[in-house]
Amino acid sequence: MTIKCEAGAPARYATQNGRKRSFAGAEIVSAIVRAWSIVSATLREIFDESAYQRFLERKHIRSSPAAYSMFQCENNQAKARRPRCC
Amino acid sequence: MPKLLRIILWIAVSLLGALALATIALHRGEQINALWLVVAAVCTYAVGYRFYSGFIAAKILALDPLRATPAERLDNGRDFVPTNKWVVFGHHFAAIAGPGPLVGPVLAAQFGYLPGTLWIIAGAVLGGCVQDFVILLFSIRRDGKSLTEIAKSEIGPIGGVIAYIAVISIIVILLGATALIVVNALKSSPWGTFTIAMTIPIAVLMGFYLRRIRPGKVLESSLLGFILVIAAIFGGQWVSQQPSWAAAFTLTAPTLAVLIIGYGFAASSLPVWLLLAPRDYLSTFVKLGTIALLAVGIIAFRPSLHMPPLTRFADGTGPVFAGTMFPFAFITIACGAISGFHSLISSGTTPKLIRRETEARFVGYGGMLAESMVGIMAMISACVLQPGIYFAVNSPAGVVGQSPEAAAATISSWGFPVTAAQMATLAHAVGEQTLFNRTGGAPAFAVGMAQIFSNTLGGQAVMALWYHFAIMFEALFILTVIDAGTRVGRFMLQDALSHIWKPLGRTSWYPSILFTSALIVAAWGNFLWQGVKDPLGGINSLWPLFGICNQLLAIVALCVATTIIVKMSRASDGVANTGNVIASSAPKRRLSYVFVTLTPLCWLVAVTFTASWHKVLDPNPRIGFLAHANQLARTTANPRLIFNDRLDAAVTSLLVVMVTMILIESAAVCGRIITGTKAAVIRESPYVATRLPLEEPA
Numbered sequence: 001m002t003i004k005c006e007a008g009a010p011a012r013y014a015t016q017n018g019r020k021r022s023f024a025g026a027e028i029v030s031a032i033v034r035a036w037s038i039v040s041a042t043l044r045e046i047f048d049e050s051a052y053q054r055f056l057e058r059k060h061i062r063s064s065p066a067a068y069s070m071f072q073c074e075n076n077q078a079k080a081r082r083p084r085c086c
Numbered sequence: 087m088p089k090l091l092r093i094i095l096w097i098a099v100s101l102l103g104a105l106a107l108a109t110i111a112l113h114r115g116e117q118i119n120a121l122w123l124v125v126a127a128v129c130t131y132a133v134g135y136r137f138y139s140g141f142i143a144a145k146i147l148a149l150d151p152l153r154a155t156p157a158e159r160l161d162n163g164r165d166f167v168p169t170n171k172w173v174v175f176g177h178h179f180a181a182i183a184g185p186g187p188l189v190g191p192v193l194a195a196q197f198g199y200l201p202g203t204l205w206i207i208a209g210a211v212l213g214g215c216v217q218d219f220v221i222l223l224f225s226i227r228r229d230g231k232s233l234t235e236i237a238k239s240e241i242g243p244i245g246g247v248i249a250y251i252a253v254i255s256i257i258v259i260l261l262g263a264t265a266l267i268v269v270n271a272l273k274s275s276p277w278g279t280f281t282i283a284m285t286i287p288i289a290v291l292m293g294f295y296l297r298r299i300r301p302g303k304v305l306e307s308s309l310l311g312f313i314l315v316i317a318a319i320f321g322g323q324w325v326s327q328q329p330s331w332a333a334a335f336t337l338t339a340p341t342l343a344v345l346i347i348g349y350g351f352a353a354s355s356l357p358v359w360l361l362l363a364p365r366d367y368l369s370t371f372v373k374l375g376t377i378a379l380l381a382v383g384i385i386a387f388r389p390s391l392h393m394p395p396l397t398r399f400a401d402g403t404g405p406v407f408a409g410t411m412f413p414f415a416f417i418t419i420a421c422g423a424i425s426g427f428h429s430l431i432s433s434g435t436t437p438k439l440i441r442r443e444t445e446a447r448f449v450g451y452g453g454m455l456a457e458s459m460v461g462i463m464a465m466i467s468a469c470v471l472q473p474g475i476y477f478a479v480n481s482p483a484g485v486v487g488q489s490p491e492a493a494a495a496t497i498s499s500w501g502f503p504v505t506a507a508q509m510a511t512l513a514h515a516v517g518e519q520t521l522f523n524r525t526g527g528a529p530a531f532a533v534g535m536a537q538i539f540s541n542t543l544g545g546q547a548v549m550a551l552w553y554h555f556a557i558m559f560e561a562l563f564i565l566t567v568i569d570a571g572t573r574v575g576r577f578m579l580q581d582a583l584s585h586i587w588k589p590l591g592r593t594s595w596y597p598s599i600l601f602t603s604a605l606i607v608a609a610w611g612n613f614l615w616q617g618v619k620d621p622l623g624g625i626n627s628l629w630p631l632f633g634i635c636n637q638l639l640a641i642v643a644l645c646v647a648t649t650i651i652v653k654m655s656r657a658s659d660g661v662a663n664t665g666n667v668i669a670s671s672a673p674k675r676r677l678s679y680v681f682v683t684l685t686p687l688c689w690l691v692a693v694t695f696t697a698s699w700h701k702v703l704d705p706n707p708r709i710g711f712l713a714h715a716n717q718l719a720r721t722t723a724n725p726r727l728i729f730n731d732r733l734d735a736a737v738t739s740l741l742v743v744m745v746t747m748i749l750i751e752s753a754a755v756c757g758r759i760i761t762g763t764k765a766a767v768i769r770e771s772p773y774v775a776t777r778l779p780l781e782e783p784a
Contacts, residue, residue, distance in 0.1 A: 038170065038172045038173070041170060041172075041173050042172055042173045042175075042176035042177070043176075043305055044305070045169065045173045045174075045176070045177055046176055046177050046180050046370060046374075047304035047305050047308060047367055047370070047371075048304055048367075049302060049303070049304050049305060051164075052301075052302040052304075053302075054163040054164070054167065055163070055164070057163070058163045058164075063301050063302055064301060065297060065298055065301050067301065068296065068297060068301030068302050069297060069359075071302070072297070072358070072359045072363070074164070075164075076357075076358035076359060076362075076363060077593075078164075078165060079358060079362075079363060079366075081573075081574060081577050082181070082434060082435055082570070082574070083257070083427070083430050083431065083434065083570070083571070083574045084181065084184055084366075084566065084567050084570045084571065085181060085182045085183070085184045085186070085421065085425065085427045085428060085430075085431055086184045086185065086186035086260050086264070086420070086421050086425065086427050086567065086632070086636065
């Protein structure tokens with residue numbers, strides 16, 4: 001029994017460590033995906049892509065040159081008044 | 087994390103920061119590694135954010151996660167949009183980071199690396215971050231109102247008018263000073279001039295691409311624009327090597343000034359989608375990428391600083407700009423330590439995006455810490471240069487002499503050895519004809535940045551490409567500041583003129599557009615022309631003037647913040663609501679907590695008023711505007727130069743008088759509230775509980 005126990009213990013630990021490793025790996029991947037999604041969302045907000053999407057949803061229209069012109073008319077009024085810092 | 091471990095961790099961070107600060111402050115004789123500056127800054131910022139901003143958030147502002155923000159209450163999918171805090175942080179950082187934190191530290195490096203570095207770190211943690219944070223929160227609690235509106239409602243009508251005049255003055259002087267930086271960076275540089283000239287058709291092409299080919303794909307078009315700009319840098323190298331092309335793009339400072347003035351006028355009058363918007367996107371794309379690249383370069387290369395901690399020029403005899411370390415180091419570095427201009431951003435777009443009050447700390451305080459780090463990187467870029475080279479690049483011919491040999495001899499006589507041959511080799515390495523007298527900070531920053539990059543990627547063979555990449559990067563976003571600033575100034579002017587004649591306020595009426603654009607361009611163009619014609623290089627007078635204006639605006643912002651904090655300490659529950667006028671529902675705060683805004687306010691009053699006194703009345707003609715005008719009047723100088731000096735003196739005096747008025751009005755309001763002769767009424771929006779779930783995915 002003791003031997004079995006002694007013999008089984010490392011195997012069990014190895015499995016747990018393997019699970020822990022795969023769990024940690026999944027966490028890292030998920031953290032990277034989360035970080036990328038935040039970076040991507042930030043860039044889309046800074047570059048007004050999100051604002052354009054919201055405009056399309058608000059107006060219930062699809063993206064087109066005409067829609068983008070309308071968006072720019074609306075957005076640029078505010079954008080042009082926005083100061084840029086020194 | 088267990089509490090004990092947390093305590094040990096923060097003690098370790100504090101000790102490491104203290105060690106790094108002691109090292110940079112006390113190290114003498116040998117060169118110091120730039121990483122000490124980075125460690126000192128990062129540790130101080132971490133401690134400042136964790137403890138100081140935590141104290142302000144909890145004890146003074148009493149941030150309430152359950153109180154709905156205007157982004158939630160007024161959500162219209164356009165101006166008011168509840169947004170993830172990281173996204174708002176990026177947006178806010180992109181709006182506050184401009185050429186200021188890059189140029190100011192480079193100029194202030196003439197005192198050595200120590201004064202500027204300490205001011206950037208301490209100024210940010212105790213002043214700049216506090217200002218940005220509290221103004222952001224106060225704007226959130228007032229439906230995203232602007233600084234001028236808050237000043238008007240919390241201090242009085244004079245406060246609002248003065249804030250308005252301060253804003254328009256700072257915009258005009260900022261545009262003149264930054265345009266001069268571009269002129270000095272591009273004069274006699276066919277490579278740089280070609281590259282920057284190409285950014286205009288590239289931006290127009292991006293505008294058409296966005297509007298006609300791929301509507302709304304801004305990131306895609308910015309990437310395309312970036313690739314074209316890189317191609318333009320290589321094209322610039324080819325142009326500089328072809329005699330006929332090089333001659334066409336080798337322009338003098340006055341010619342460049344006229345072109346930039348014309349550009350500003352055109353950019354302000356043309357449709358936004360054609361030039362301003364795509365250039366803004368391109369500039370932001372390059373800015374964020376380059377700042378990240380510079381951080382990686384400094385960490386990877388770990389350069390040594392060749393500049394001593396303190397130079398002899400702390401006595402006020404500096405060639406880059408005249409004036410003693412106090413107060414001039416503290417107005418030369420505004421953005422990066424404390425910048426009044428940030429209060430406009432903190433009370434502009436950002437408060438309309440914040441999803442939860444508690445996130446104001448991360449965005450306001452944290453965003454300024456990130457900008458301060460950019461200032462540290464700029465300081466490192468300037469100080470990795472040999473001091474002789476730094477002074478040769480940044481000193482005007484009027485101070486060091488016209489010929490390379492004379493300039494090298496003058497600079498070497500100060501104890502910073504440099505030779506004409508050494509400068510010629512460096513100029514050749516970066517693809518320029520000469521690097522002498524390239525005042526303004528941008529060329530020195532570009533040489534430092536090229537040195538860091540070329541030691542990290544590509545070696546000396548590509549130093550010229552890195553130099554011109556850095557020049558392109560700076561000039562690109564300075565020109566963006568110019569076209570956006572001219573347009574903002576034009577709108578402000580139209581708003582003001584509409585009180586005189588209504589049609590002038592119509593923003594789509596072309597006669598009004600052309601008239602007000604011409605007025606704004608003439609205003610900053612005058613300062614630019616003055617700088618170009620100034621034998622002392624222009625930066626000597628314009629940058630301190632800009633610094634004074636910027637810090638005076640910070641005084642206005644801190645006055646507003648201090649008045650509100652005093653009111654919060656005296657407001658009692660149960661005051662009747664009158665429209666949107668309510669008493670703060672939060673518990674009373676101690677009056678002594680007012681020190682968080684009062685301390686930086688007092689410091690800035692001391693700094694800016696002393697600097698203004700020197701700039702107007704100092705008997706040294708290199709410092710005092712009036713002394714310089716009198717000196718010119720005794721010779722047969724151009725009367726225009728004399729007029730310019732007197733104009734600078736008048737502008738400085740006028741701003742100081744106005745800010746004094748707001749200080750007095752603010753002090754009077756606070757005094758009446760403290761003595762109980764005036765009710766402490768806080769004009770916040772009514773409290774509404776949030777409907778957003780408390781825990782949201784990041």
